[in-house]
Amino acid sequence: MADAMTVPLPGRRALASRVLVWTALILLASIFMLPFLWMIRIALSEADRVDLGLRLLLDWSGLDIRNFARAWQAQPFNRFFLNTLAVTLLGVGGEVLASALVAYGFARMRFPGNRALFLLMLSTMMLPSQVTMIPVFMLFRKLEWIDTFKPLIVPSLFGAPFSIFLLRQFIMTLPRDLDEAAELDGCSVLGTWWRILLPLMKPAMLTVVIFSFIGRWNDLLGPLLYLNSQEKFTLSLGLMAFRGLYSTAWNQLMAASIVVMLPCLVLFFTAQRYFIQGLLIGGLKE
Amino acid sequence: MTSDLRERLSLWAQWALLVLAILVIGYWLTLSRPDVPPGVIQLRFGNFGTPEQLAQEKVILAEFERTHPHIKVKLEWVSAGNYLLKLKTQIAGGNAPDVTWMGSGVFYEFAAKGAFLPLETLLANDPDLKRDDFYPTMIDAYTYKGHLYGLPKDNTGTVLFYNIDALEKAGAPLPDETWTWDDMIRWGQQVTRDTNGDGRIDQFMYLPLWDYLHFYQHGNPVFDPQTGRCVIDQPSGVAAMQFRRDLVYKHHIAPRPLETATLIASGGSGDAGMGAFDLFPLGRVVCLPCNMAVVPYYRKACKFRWDITKVPRGPLDVQLIDGAAYPILAQTKHPHEAWELVKFYSGPWVQTLRAKAGDSVPSLRALANSPLFLDQPPPPAHRAFVLNLFDRYHVFPQHERLGAIEQITGRWFERILSDENPIDVEPGLRQAAAEVNRLLESED
Numbered sequence: 235m236a237d238a239m240t241v242p243l244p245g246r247r248a249l250a251s252r253v254l255v256w257t258a259l260i261l262l263a264s265i266f267m268l269p270f271l272w273m274i275r276i277a278l279s280e281a282d283r284v285d286l287g288l289r290l291l292l293d294w295s296g297l298d299i300r301n302f303a304r305a306w307q308a309q310p311f312n313r314f315f316l317n318t319l320a321v322t323l324l325g326v327g328g329e330v331l332a333s334a335l336v337a338y339g340f341a342r343m344r345f346p347g348n349r350a351l352f353l354l355m356l357s358t359m360m361l362p363s364q365v366t367m368i369p370v371f372m373l374f375r376k377l378e379w380i381d382t383f384k385p386l387i388v389p390s391l392f393g394a395p396f397s398i399f400l401l402r403q404f405i406m407t408l409p410r411d412l413d414e415a416a417e418l419d420g421c422s423v424l425g426t427w428w429r430i431l432l433p434l435m436k437p438a439m440l441t442v443v444i445f446s447f448i449g450r451w452n453d454l455l456g457p458l459l460y461l462n463s464q465e466k467f468t469l470s471l472g473l474m475a476f477r478g479l480y481s482t483a484w485n486q487l488m489a490a491s492i493v494v495m496l497p498c499l500v501l502f503f504t505a506q507r508y509f510i511q512g513l514l515i516g517g518l519k520e
Numbered sequence: 521m522t523s524d525l526r527e528r529l530s531l532w533a534q535w536a537l538l539v540l541a542i543l544v545i546g547y548w549l550t551l552s553r554p555d556v557p558p559g560v561i562q563l564r565f566g567n568f569g570t571p572e573q574l575a576q577e578k579v580i581l582a583e584f585e586r587t588h589p590h591i592k593v594k595l596e597w598v599s600a601g602n603y604l605l606k607l608k609t610q611i612a613g614g615n616a617p618d619v620t621w622m623g624s625g626v627f628y629e630f631a632a633k634g635a636f637l638p639l640e641t642l643l644a645n646d647p648d649l650k651r652d653d654f655y656p657t658m659i660d661a662y663t664y665k666g667h668l669y670g671l672p673k674d675n676t677g678t679v680l681f682y683n684i685d686a687l688e689k690a691g692a693p694l695p696d697e698t699w700t701w702d703d704m705i706r707w708g709q710q711v712t713r714d715t716n717g718d719g720r721i722d723q724f725m726y727l728p729l730w731d732y733l734h735f736y737q738h739g740n741p742v743f744d745p746q747t748g749r750c751v752i753d754q755p756s757g758v759a760a761m762q763f764r765r766d767l768v769y770k771h772h773i774a775p776r777p778l779e780t781a782t783l784i785a786s787g788g789s790g791d792a793g794m795g796a797f798d799l800f801p802l803g804r805v806v807c808l809p810c811n812m813a814v815v816p817y818y819r820k821a822c823k824f825r826w827d828i829t830k831v832p833r834g835p836l837d838v839q840l841i842d843g844a845a846y847p848i849l850a851q852t853k854h855p856h857e858a859w860e861l862v863k864f865y866s867g868p869w870v871q872t873l874r875a876k877a878g879d880s881v882p883s884l885r886a887l888a889n890s891p892l893f894l895d896q897p898p899p900p901a902h903r904a905f906v907l908n909l910f911d912r913y914h915v916f917p918q919h920e921r922l923g924a925i926e927q928i929t930g931r932w933f934e935r936i937l938s939d940e941n942p943i944d945v946e947p948g949l950r951q952a953a954a955e956v957n958r959l960l961e962s963e964d
Contacts, residue, residue: 282820282821284798284801284802284821285802308571309571331538367609368609368612368613371609371610371612371613371615372612372613372614375613375614375615380615424535428534428535454602458598458602458605458606459606459609462564462594462596462617463594463596464595464597471598471599474598474599474601474602475570475571475574475597475598475599476570476571476599477570477599477600477601478569478570478573478600478817479568479569479600479813480797480810480811480813480814480817481797481798481814481817481821483570
């Protein structure tokens with residue numbers, strides 16, 4: 235009979251099963267890590283090395299860590315970093331707040347056409363960016379916003395459809411009793427949103443922050459089309475400059491790419507719990 | 521003041537502060553700093569390249585601004601792969617730069633849409649530059665429906681790069697301007713082999729990159745000069761494509777598509793288009809037809825002796841030439857200043873710089889025929905023959921819809937040359953021509 239103080243050892247079958255699962259997970263993880271490992275190896279290869287195939291992973295001699303410094307100094311990456319940080323933080327901040335407000339309206343306000351408007355907003359996600367690229371460019375040209383950061387920041391102040399959808403779904407899981415209690419206490423509609431719901435929406439908002447941050451940090455098309463002056467370039471444009479018409483400085487490109495990728499990695503690992511929570515939110519029924 | 525009023529004010533104050541912060545930071549970021557003194561014209565110049573090329577471009581523009589103090593040039597520099605996308609969006613959106621880079625292959629596409637300013641009057645009235653200063657074939661390349669839209673800024677030909685060490689090791693002679701495809705095939709079978717004993721061929725004699733070349737060498741243009749229709753399915757076109765296919769499957773001197781992908785994946789950049797150029801410095805391909813623009817890259821990357829010569833002759837002696845120009849965009853508000861910039865790039869100062877770089881033939885004939893270009897330290901050692909290319913051959917093919925047409929023909933050529941379930945040459949070309957002609961008819 236098992237003693238209350240002892241923990242029964244796992245049976246042989248359970249142990250074998252656990253070993254199998256862990257082996258499979260380690261194998262899968264290795265496969266997924268392979269491109270990243272290859273990327274690191276190329277980043278450390280000699281400047282004039284042309285043979286950069288997968289076989290490079292078997293040869294770790296002649297590593298050159300100066301590629302990171304060379305790549306970063308080949309262009310004004312410090313400036314690009316500041317530009318990207320500003321565009322990303324302002325864009326993310328604007329998107330999160332605006333999307334939260336719009337989502338609150340869709341989730342809590344009862345008015346004719348609520349559902350139709352929501353579906354209309356969702357349908358804009360079906361439009362490929364190539365379709366709207368030129369009309370939007372012409373709009374920004376008329377506003378004289380070309381070669382400024384405005385096209386990359388201002389649209390975020392109106393929310394983003396996916397973020398609005400995610401946050402709406404989350405708000406709908408929060409009991410209406412909270413709103414009613416706040417209303418009874420004399421809180422306005424905006425006050426209820428700001429004081430009561432927004433603090434409770436943190437997991438969903440963190441998910442939006444992660445998606446939005448990664449999307450804006452890595453955005454190439456927007457900066458490519460709207461920025462002309464090199465001093466306004468973002469990191470993604472700086473990375474693309476390593477690719478020439480007939481040759482590419484792969485070691486410098488990989489080295490710079492690793493550095494550019496780090497903030498996204500740090501953000502994801504810091505907030506991954508909320509990220510997974512947030513992804514599940516969309517699956518909840520109304 | 522009641523606590524409720526204080527709370528409401530506090531909430532609105534928080535909101536107001538937040539919005540104000542965003543507006544202030546945003547405004548600061550978007551402040552345009554006027555950097556052009558009054559009386560100075562600012563030109564926007566669109567171009568692309570690597571950081572090294574950007575450094576050279578800045579040297580050129582510094583000299584231009586020094587010699588033209590009333591003009592300031594704002595360089596709008598992007599990477600090669602994104603350049604045309606950005607330019608097309610700018611033109612369509614009414615925000616095109618004043619001057620831009622344009623390759624001879626895509627030139628017609630833009631000229632046909634009225635994107636460029638005609639230059640013949642500006643050139644005719646110019647005291648410094650004359651039409652005869654340039655190769656007539658390259659002037660023709662930038663002439664569309666009788667109007668000149670670009671001054672050649674450099675000329676490049678497709679030449680055959682060959683690996684001297686590998687050829688000598690295999691006991692094969694070095695190719696020269698007399699070589700025909702029979703010579704390439706004959707010696708190719710000796711050079712193509714498995715060098716490391718793993719049972720797979722890893723050194724091929726030749727890598728075909730320009731399929732259209734074989735059509736023209738068989739006397740079959742891609743488009744009928746009278747009707748403008750695609751005629752690659754004519755008997756001579758079929759012979760050309762069959763010859764192309766035979767290089768791989770009959771004579772075995774060129775890799776199959778799967779072998780090409782494997783060669784690229786086992787070394788090089790892993791990108792099919794750009795990785796193909798890496799196969800030469802990797803030693804996987806002994807002879808490679810390529811644009812002279814890769815000379816600086818091959819000088820750094822190749823660890824063996826190499827040189828260049830003409831691409832082998834087919835039934836007709838036809839060679840590929842191309843180049844680039846800096847046209848003036850029709851949307852420019854400063855055509856005369858833009859002309860000064862274009863003229864500077866095609867003029868002696870810049871062309872001397874280009875001649876010394878060795879990656880292209882100067883567009884000015886006098887400089888091209890000078891020791892500046894001809895007597896450069898090798899590699900490559902043989903250069904003089906390149907000048908003859910521009911005297912004898914024309915840029916081809918050129919078409920307003922060349923990009924879309926190449927996608928169609930490329931898809932069908934891939935099926936004809938495929939390792940698995942290939943389509944026969946004649947029906948493949950017939951379907952390709954039909955699809956291209958349907959595209960052309962839909963535009964009429």
